[in-house]
Amino acid sequence: MARSPDPPADPPRNVADHEPTPPISGAQFRAIAENTVDWENWHSPTGKLLWVNAAVQRVTGYEPAECLAMADYPLPMVAAEHHQRIRAFLAAAVAGQRGDDVEFQSLHRDGSRRWVSVSWQPMSDAAGCYLGFRSSVRDVTEKRRLREQLRLHNEHLEQLVQERTTRIMQLEKHRLKMERMAALAELAAGVAHEINNPLAGIRNAFSLFKSSLSPDTKYYEMLDLIDDEIERISKITHQMYQLYRPRTQQPTRFHLARTVNDVITLLEPMIRRSGVAVRLADSQGLPSEDLDAGEVVLREDEVKQVLFNLVRNAIQASQRGMTVQIELDVTATHAQIIISDYGCGIDEAVLPQIFDPFFSTKSDLPKQGMGLGLSVSRSLVEAMNGKITVTSRRGEGSRFTIELPRRLADPES
Numbered sequence: 001m002a003r004s005p006d007p008p009a010d011p012p013r014n015v016a017d018h019e020p021t022p023p024i025s026g027a028q029f030r031a032i033a034e035n036t037v038d039w040e041n042w043h044s045p046t047g048k049l050l051w052v053n054a055a056v057q058r059v060t061g062y063e064p065a066e067c068l069a070m071a072d073y074p075l076p077m078v079a080a081e082h083h084q085r086i087r088a089f090l091a092a093a094v095a096g097q098r099g100d101d102v103e104f105q106s107l108h109r110d111g112s113r114r115w116v117s118v119s120w121q122p123m124s125d126a127a128g129c130y131l132g133f134r135s136s137v138r139d140v141t142e143k144r145r146l147r148e149q150l151r152l153h154n155e156h157l158e159q160l161v162q163e164r165t166t167r168i169m170q171l172e173k174h175r176l177k178m179e180r181m182a183a184l185a186e187l188a189a190g191v192a193h194e195i196n197n198p199l200a201g202i203r204n205a206f207s208l209f210k211s212s213l214s215p216d217t218k219y220y221e222m223l224d225l226i227d228d229e230i231e232r233i234s235k236i237t238h239q240m241y242q243l244y245r246p247r248t249q250q251p252t253r254f255h256l257a258r259t260v261n262d263v264i265t266l267l268e269p270m271i272r273r274s275g276v277a278v279r280l281a282d283s284q285g286l287p288s289e290d291l292d293a294g295e296v297v298l299r300e301d302e303v304k305q306v307l308f309n310l311v312r313n314a315i316q317a318s319q320r321g322m323t324v325q326i327e328l329d330v331t332a333t334h335a336q337i338i339i340s341d342y343g344c345g346i347d348e349a350v351l352p353q354i355f356d357p358f359f360s361t362k363s364d365l366p367k368q369g370m371g372l373g374l375s376v377s378r379s380l381v382e383a384m385n386g387k388i389t390v391t392s393r394r395g396e397g398s399r400f401t402i403e404l405p406r407r408l409a410d411p412e413s
Contacts, residue, residue: 039137061109079105093133192237251408263307275320297407302380309373317343342397
C-alpha cells in the first residue's frame with residue numbers, strides 16, 4: 001500500500017528576526033534631525049536656544065552657529081509686526097504649554113519674507129525630568145497662497161451667485177410685469193374695439209346733424225367742441241388698440257430730419273399756445289454704401305407717431321419761454337434721436353413706471369389722455385428692433401433717447 005507523503009517541513013527562519021534591534025545612537029538621531037526639512041529647535045527650560053538644525057539656513061539665510069550666538073533668538077529672523085506673537089509663543093513654551101500652527105512671517109537675510117508656521121511641545125527624559133521644549137517651524141508660503149486663491153475664488157463664486165440670483169429676480173420681476181402689461185393691453189384692445197363701433201355711429205349721426213344746421217344757429221360753435229371731443233375719444237381708442245397690436249407698416253426710405261420737421265409742423269398750434277419753442281439741432285450723419293447722409297430705412301409713420309408723442313410730452317412739461325431740443329445722430333448702422341426739455345422733470349420714484357400702460361404723471365391736468373403715449377411709443381420702437389430710454393431729475397427736465405437701426409429692411413421696390 002502506497003505511503004502518504006510526509007508533510008512539508010517548516011520554512012527556515014531568518015536568524016535576524018530574533019536578533020534584538022540595536023539602539024539608535026546619538027549620531028543617528030542628530031543625522032535625522034539635521035536632515036529634516038522643517039526648521040527644528042531645542043530650547044532650555046528658560047527658553048535659551050540649545051540646538052537648531054541646518055534647515056534654518058534654507059529658510060532664513062542664517063547659519064546654525066549664528067543663531068546660537070543671538071541673544072534674542074529668533075526675533076532677528078521674524079518680521080517686526082510679528083514680534084509680539086513670537087514672544088507670546090516663547091512665554092507659553094517656557095510655561096510648559098504646547099501649541100500648534102502659529103503662523104508668522106520669517107525675515108530672510110536678503111530682506112525677503114516667507115510665511116511659516118511654528119508648533120512646540122515640552123520635552124522630558126525617561127525619569128520625567130523637564131529638559132525644555134522643542135519647536136518645529138514649517139514653510140507655509142505656498143499653502144497660504146493656495147488658501148488665498150481659494151478665498152478669492154470663493155468670493156468670486158459668491159459674487160457670481162449673488163449676481164445670478166439678482167438677475168433671476170430681475171427677470172422674474174420683468175416677466176410678471178410683462179404679463180400684467182399684456183393682460184392690460186389685451187383688455188384695452190377689447191375695450192377699444194367695443195367703443196369704436198358705437199363711436200363710429202355717433203360720429204356719422206353727428207356729422208349729418210351738423211350738416212343740417214346753419215352756422216347762424218344758436219350755440220353752433222359748441223358743435224365744433226363736440227366734434228373735437230369725439231375725435232379725442234377716437235384717438236384714445238386707437239392708442240389702446242395699437243398698444244396690443246402695433247401696426248406692421250413696411251419700411252421706407254426717408255430723411256429723418258425732414259420727418260422731424262413734419263412733426264414740428266403738426267404740433268405748431270400747440271407750440272403757439274404754450275409759448276414753448278421746439279428746435280432741431282444740427283444733425284450729424286455718416287454716408288454709407290447705398291444711403292445718403294441722414295437717410296434711414298424705417299417705418300416712417302411709426303417714427304412720426306413716436307416723435308409726436310415725445311415732443312408733445314416735452315412741450316407739456318415745459319413752461320412758457322422754454323425750449324425743447326431735438327438732436328439727431330445718424331451713423332452707418334444706427335440712428336439716434338434725443339428729445340430734451342428743461343421743464344418739471346419726473347420723480348425718481350416713478351421713473352421706472354412711466355412706460356407702463358395707463359400710468360401718467362399728468363393726472364392732475366385736464367384732457368391729457370390716459371397714459372398710453374409712452375407705452376405705445378416703446379412698443380413701436382421695440383417693434384423696429386430699437387430701444388427707448390429716459391433720464392430725468394425733478395425740476396431739471398427730461399431727456400428721452402431713441403436708438404434705432406439705420407436700416408430695418410430693404411424698402412419695397
